[in-house]
Amino acid sequence: QKEVEQNSGPLSVPEGAIASLNCTYSDRGSQSFFWYRQYSGKSPELIMFIYSNGDKEDGRFTAQLNKASQYVSLLIRDSQPSDSATYLCAVNANSNYQLIWGAGTKLIIKP
Amino acid sequence: NAGVTQTPKFQVLKTGQSMTLQCAQDMNHNSMYWYRQDPGMGLRLIYYSASEGTTDKGEVPNGYNVSRLNKREFSLRLESAAPSQTSVYFCASSEFPTSGYEQYFGPGTRLTVT
Numbered sequence: 001q002k003e004v005e006q007n008s009g010p011l012s013v014p015e016g017a018i019a020s021l022n023c024t025y026s027d028r029g030s031q032s033f034f035w036y037r038q039y040s041g042k043s044p045e046l047i048m049f050i051y052s053n054g055d056k057e058d059g060r061f062t063a064q065l066n067k068a069s070q071y072v073s074l075l076i077r078d079s080q081p082s083d084s085a086t087y088l089c090a091v092n093a094n095s096n097y098q099l100i101w102g103a104g105t106k107l108i109i110k111p
Numbered sequence: 112n113a114g115v116t117q118t119p120k121f122q123v124l125k126t127g128q129s130m131t132l133q134c135a136q137d138m139n140h141n142s143m144y145w146y147r148q149d150p151g152m153g154l155r156l157i158y159y160s161a162s163e164g165t166t167d168k169g170e171v172p173n174g175y176n177v178s179r180l181n182k183r184e185f186s187l188r189l190e191s192a193a194p195s196q197t198s199v200y201f202c203a204s205s206e207f208p209t210s211g212y213e214q215y216f217g218p219g220t221r222l223t224v225t
Contacts, residue, residue, distance in 0.1 A: 008151070032212045043201055043216040044154070088154070092212040097142050097161050097205075098169070099212060103153035 002027040004091050006102035015111050019076040023089030023102055026070070030100075032092040033065055033072045038104065039085045048074060079109045113137055115217035117202050123223045124192040132187040132220050134202030142205040143185035144214060145169075145177060147198040154201070160185055161208075192224045 003026045013019040036044040050063040062075040089102040145157040156169030160179040176188045203214040
């Protein structure tokens with residue numbers, strides 16, 4: 001069964017520090033990787049996607065992909081209290097329309 | 112451009128009642144999805160529609176039916192609600208297969224079945 005694993009947390013990080021969120025996946029055929037942010041009581045919001053090995057930067061966010069080790073990570077630099085949320089990792093299910101979702105990591109940024 | 116809209120936002124049903132959750136997208140996306148989210152369980156796919164006129168079961172389809180009315184609209188029906196269907200329901204859409212797999216979500220419907 002194809003799986004995406006995340007540490008449920010909570011992960012507590014001081015304001016201004018780097019938050020590091022990790023995700024592992026089981027399907028070696030996966031090619032597209034996504035990070036969503038979900039505030040309490042709200043819907044998931046796409047913040048990053050990555051298709052190639054290596055790093056992809058967007059503002060304070062960096063997604064890192066290592067297909068050989070089957071993990072993808074999200075770094076948040078200069079963490080702000082507004083970054084406190086649950087972060088969901090999603091991976092495409094090879095050759096079909098579905099995304100496979102992790103259960104999410106709860107991130108708390110402490111002022 | 113409203114993105115993905117869902118109605119209603121909240122609903123309370125008694126066991127055995129039926130209801131339909133409505134979803135519409137204005138992004139001209141091909142694929143649409145219905146998920147449920149329970150505490151600690153993450154998102155679970157109920158049904159999806161790859162294109163107008165087609166629907167397929169996801170991970171947890173029992174107790175639900177769907178209709179892809181046209182390219183914009185995808186509805187989810189509970190024929191006889193059960194307390195186990197108390198959850199938050201999200202509709203999502205995607206450009207796939209025209210473009211990437213990324214999905215965009217509606218605001219959700221909070222359903223309580225008593």
